[in-house]
Amino acid sequence: MIPAAFDYHRPASLDDAVKLLAQYGDEARVVAGGHSLIPMMKLRLAQPGHLVDLQDIAALKGIKDTGAGFEIGAMTTQREIIQSAALTAACPILKEAAEQIADPQIRYCGTLGGNVANGDPGNDMPAIMLALDAVYLAKGPAGTRELKARDFYESAYATKLKEGEILTTIRIPKPPAGHGSAYVKQKRKIGDYATAAAAVVLTMSGGKCASAAVSLTNVGDTALFAAAAGAALVGSSLDQAAIDKAVQAAVGIAQPSKDTRGPVDFRKSVAGVMVRRAIEAAAKRAR
Amino acid sequence: MSAADGTSVQERTDKLEGLGCKRKRVEDARFTQGKGKYVDDMKLPGMVFGDFVRSPYGHARIKKIDKSKALALPGVKAVLTADDLKPLNLHYMPTLAGDVQAVLAVDKVLFQGQEVAFVVATDRYIAADAVELIEVEYEDLPCVIDPLKAMDKDAPVLRHDLEGKTEGAHGARRHHNHIFTWEVGDAAATDKALGSAEVVAKEFLSYQRVHPCPLETCGCVASMDKINSHLTVWGTFQAPHAVRTVASLISGIPEHKIRIVSPDIGGGFGNKVGVYPGYICSIVASIVLGVPVKWIEDRIENLTATAFARDYHMTGEIAATKDGRITALKCHVVADHGAFDACADPTKFPAGFFNICTGSYDIPTAFLSVDGVYTNKAPGGVAYRCSFRVTEASYFIERMIDVLARKLNMDPAEVRRKNFIRKEQFPYKSALGWEYDSGDYDTAFDKALAAVDYKGLRAEQKKNREDFAAGKTRSLMGIGIAFFTEIVGAGPVKNCDILGLGMFDSCEIRIHPTGSAIARLGTISQGQGHATTFAQILATEIGLPASMITVEEGDTDTAPYGLGTYGSRSTPVAGAATAMAGRKIRAKAQMIAAYLLEVHDSDLEWDVDRFQVKGAPDRFKTMQEIAFAAYNKAIPGIEPGLEAVSYYDPPNMTYPFGAYICVADIDVDTGVTAIRRFYALDDCGTRINPMIIEGQVHGGLTEALAIAMGQEIAYDENGNVSGGSLLDFFLPTAVETPAWETDFTVTPSPHHPIGAKGVGESPNVGGVSAFSNAVCDAFAHLGLTHTQMPHDHWRVWKTAQKLGLVE
Known part of the structure; x- marks a missing residue:
């Protein structure tokens, strides 16, 4: 549990951080809250020569209400998300998910940006971003570009983020008022990754489901957006048959691997149970 | 007045x-x-740091070790391998169980994580860098993982150093992977009673390999004062004097020139009883270099290489009359000791006090046999918050009583009550040779059942089962009872010693x-x-x-x-x-x-x-x-x-006991078990400090919860260990821990000067079976008699699946 030697950089501005990444290329890694990268370094599974710590960059912090949505700085911590009344009022699934990440001490350090940018299929926030149709802003030497969360994840630890780019902002559209949402996660203990977890965001109109987004955590090599599951709900009254269909569609794309959490059939089955419970909870909360 | x-x-x-x-x-x-002030807080002038190169293989021949690159790294002081220790005759060290253990791997590695080379450097970081620079060439060999197959005819030979050795520390060895066979009781009478019994219940119970996992890992600082030839070792030692004597016998340094100091210790639970290669290597390095050497394990090293606990695979047969009076008990155990027999037991007890397995019951005839075997796993077999295999014994009998109750279609509480050793039978001589000092089991049991309203719980469970059958709920309620008797306070010098040292x-x-x-x-x-x-x-x-x-x-x-x-x-x-x-x-x-x-x-x-x-x-x-x-x-x-x-020198052991009752609710769709209630009545004789007793019970029950519901050090067929970090190894936090209800009765020990019996380990000993019995009980009406621990989500779900409750 002793990391290899590295140089530590603590730039005060985003431009300086981007410059450092350009200078050191694939030798450099940015570190946000450090709760994924530092353990990997202690196990020597990651041995970056240069660590670029983003914590002094004020521009990467804070939650801004833009009317249509929120712009959340990548270095905003999970605790700050939990504490934000505005965010919770408009988009309660963020708080619900953040509260299921690790423990309070880690939530003081762990950041939203780090959680979504690392590409770890066990992280909880990517599935939330898929369900909310979030957009990530990435800044690199060539400027800033927008990346849809639903296109962002390629495979475990591999994302659309290019070498030298820093994920700076998460842009979340406000779900319609009266929407219902839920994030239901099964884990073995505090601090564990999900055996399976499901996020659901849906709206109801005249007793019928008007829109629905369903996503899954840790049952594939990325967070999974279950488009067909959402489609199965739209137009229905969220009756058992529709929910069954959605569950079936979601489980259909789950490809968990066998691990200490359990064998494949169990984890798939749990994914289905999580989806079902998330739909039921979201339906209850929708107006 | x-x-x-x-x-x-x-x-x-x-x-x-x-x-x-x-x-x-x-x-x-x-x-x-x-x-x-813990050992890692020690800072001495000139102190250097040790770190290990460990085996990535479960079983492999070492073809070559090249330490040149590591030695060339600035700051590296020494690299030790078995070849360096051989001239000192320190490449093997004696274990507490009469076996030897490689200090650094000799010719072969026998488990993943085994110590292969010891690096000493001026700081902790350089030592870790040097570990990476040591090149070891291995030739992979087939592993023995399943202890039940360790003595197959064609099983690979693990211990070449024991080749041709037909006599072990505890009698004849009949196979190259056989360590010992230990038999207690009357085999013929037991077989006869089983053969003529009205009812016989049989079950195979596997108690998985777990680890004590103290929050502070093991470590030491060894300092050889070359001027005065005086060796001081500060370390995480549960038995400092025994370490001093052993260190003297191994090193030849006179015992008065050795000082062993245990500073504050952050939990031991049996993990810090034994002697580990890190201690020997640190001492050798300090002698060679003339400066203090510190060695501190990390969490993964602690979980994968230092002493594990349990790994007992038990076949039980219990005979009874139709109305539930037990007439005989038979038990056969395959004990997985890993690559070296480094069990920590009194010398004459290769399976510890497992022969307390007749429990709290007046069983007229019993027979026990234990086969210890070698496998490609870490050595150990320590008493994890229990007295020498007593947790295994208690789990065995308390589970078997429930298995028998199912077979008899009787309430498990009733079967227990019917067979208790009565108050007036103490001192009670058990069929397997112990003399229980005192007990009043009926009083304690009545108090416990009344405290939880046992009848009310069973009525609620009946309703729950009806609701489940009618599709009104997907949750099943289980009630687990354990009435354990421990044997602690080792022990009388006439039959208890460790390496010849009487256990006064x-x-x-x-x-x-x-x-x-x-x-x-x-x-x-x-x-x-x-x-x-x-x-x-x-x-x-x-x-x-x-x-x-x-x-x-x-x-x-x-x-x-x-x-x-x-x-x-x-x-x-x-x-x-x-x-x-x-x-x-x-x-x-x-x-x-x-x-x-x-x-x-x-x-x-x-x-x-x-x-x-x-x-x-x-x-x-x-x-x-x-x-x-x-x-x-x-x-x-x-x-x-x-x-x-x-x-x-105690005249006898003491025999604390207790009644534990667990109420659990199982979500069959997810396999998640919620502990609704846990009531623990302990009788530890005279109570010295009730607050400390309560704290001990809380801690031990939390460990019991961990063991029953999730802890496991598992190996795949290639000897790769899982559960070696706290990501996977279940260490409950306050969130996973239910509220504990504690209670007591007081039955003093008649032979102890103040009547105290000891309590630290009771909750672990009694707790595990209470949890396990609750889980099995939840499914009992569907025909389940037993399901193996740990009762983690997936295993419980698989049980539900086998019973047709989920797809």
Whole structure:
């Protein structure tokens, strides 16, 4: 549990951080809250020569209400998300998910940006971003570009983020008022990754489901957006048959691997149970 | 009644904070402020750091070790391999179980994580870098993982060093992977009883490999003073004196030139009883380099390479009459000891005290056989918060009782009650050779059942099952009962020793002139609160306030010889020594008081904190006055001073017991088990400090929860270990831990000076089967008799799946 030697950089501005990444290329890694990268370094599974710590960059912090949505700085911590009344009022699934990440001490350090940018299929926030149709802003030497969360994840630890780019902002559209949402996660203990977890965001109109987004955590090599599951709900009254269909569609794309959490059939089955419970909870909360 | 100085007996008793007082732990002032002094807090001038190259393979031949690149790294002081230790004859070390263990791998590695080379460098980081630079070439060999297949004819040979050795430390070896066979009881009578029984229940119970996982990992600082040829080792040792003797025997350094110090220890739970390669390598490196060497394990090393616990695979047969009277018990165990037999048991007990497996029941005939086998796993087999395999034994009998109850279609509480050893049967001689000292099981059981409204719970469960069948709920309710009897306080020297060292313990007391005192013991607290509780024993014995008594342990240069702390032996053995030393003090004090009061010894009586003249209580001398007189009066025929030493060899073990009841709700769709309620009644004899007892019970139950519901050190067929980090190894936090309800009865031990029996391990011993029984009980109406631990989500779900409850 002793990391290899590295140089530590603590730039005060985003431009300086981007410059450092350009200078050191694939030798450099940015570190946000450090709760994924530092353990990997202690196990020597990651041995970056240069660590670029983003914590002094004020521009990467804070939650801004833009009317249509929120712009959340990548270095905003999970605790700050939990504490934000505005965010919770408009988009309660963020708080619900953040509260299921690790423990309070880690939530003081762990950041939203780090959680979504690392590409770890066990992280909880990517599935939330898929369900909310979030957009990530990435800044690199060539400027800033927008990346849809639903296109962002390629495979475990591999994302659309290019070498030298820093994920700076998460842009979340406000779900319609009266929407219902839920994030239901099964884990073995505090601090564990999900055996399976499901996020659901849906709206109801005249007793019928008007829109629905369903996503899954840790049952594939990325967070999974279950488009067909959402489609199965739209137009229905969220009756058992529709929910069954959605569950079936979601489980259909789950490809968990066998691990200490359990064998494949169990984890798939749990994914289905999580989806079902998330739909039921979201339906209850929708107006 | 008021004494002459106007204070009541109650006031004077309260002031002592002696037996029965909920005295706050004196240790906590430093622990809660982060001011404890642990071995890793040690910093000595010139100190260097050790780190291990460990095997990535479960079984492989070492073809070549190239340490040149590591040696070339600036800051690297030395790299040791088995070849360097061979000339010193230190490449193997003796284990506590009569086997030998490779200090550094000799020719082969036998488990993943085995120590292959020891690097010493000027700082911790350089040492870790050097580990990466050592190139080891391996040739992979087939592994033995399943202990039930270890003695197959064609199983690979693991221990080439034992080739041709047909006699082991515990008798004949009949296979190259066989360690010992241990048999107790009457095989013929048991078979006969089984053959003619009205009912026989049989089950295979597998108690998985787990790990004590103390929060502080193992480590040491070894410092060889070459000028005075004096070796000092500070380390995480549960038995410092035994370490000193063993270190002397192995190294040839005279024992008076070795000092072993156990500083504050962050939990042991059996993990810190044994001797590990890290200690030997640190000592050797310090001798070679002439500077202090520190070695501290990380979490993964602790979980994967130091002593595990359990890994017992038990086949039970229990015979009974149709109305539930047990007539015989048979048990066969395959014990997986890993690559070396490094079990920590008294020498004559290769399977510890597993023969307590007849439990709390009057079973006329029994037979036990245990086969110890080698596999490609880490060595160990320690008593994880239990007395030498007692947790395994308790799990075995408490699960078997439930299995029998199913077969008889009887309530498991009823089967227990029907077979309890009755109060009037104590001292009770068990079929497998123990003499239980005291017990009142019926009283404790009645109290427990009433406390939880057992009948009400069963009625609620009946309704729950109806609702489940009707599709109204997907949750099943389980009720788990355990009525355990422990055997602790090892032990009588006539049958208990470790490496030939009798398992007595000791206490030395010095009373200072002003009436305060220091007591030193041969035990060592790892969180048990000895500094608090032993002072309480003494306070009551000698009449000085506990707050005036310092308790010191762990430094072999100052403490009297003792065998250390594990197996709930501190209170039964060292606690008894403390009381006996206190009584020696009191006896001398009585003579001094008689001189001061100008009466005959026999005219005095003891009263809380003083000797007073019989019939004239206004004529008295307090212990404090007596202490002063001991140092300033020339008393004819009495030596000055007030000191005593006692070495206590217990006449018998003590037998704490308890009734535990667990209520669980299982979500069959997810396999998640919620512990709704857990009631624990403990009878540990005389209660020294009820608050510390409660804390011990809380801690032990939390460990029992962890073991039953999730802990597992598992190996795949290639010898790769999983569960080797806290990501996977289940260490419950406050969130996963239910609220514990504690209760008690008091049945003193008749042979212990103060009647205390020990409690530290009871909750682990009794708790595991209560959880497991609750899980099995939830599915019992569907025909389930047993399902293997740990009852983690996926295994419970698989059980539900097999019963057709989920797809």
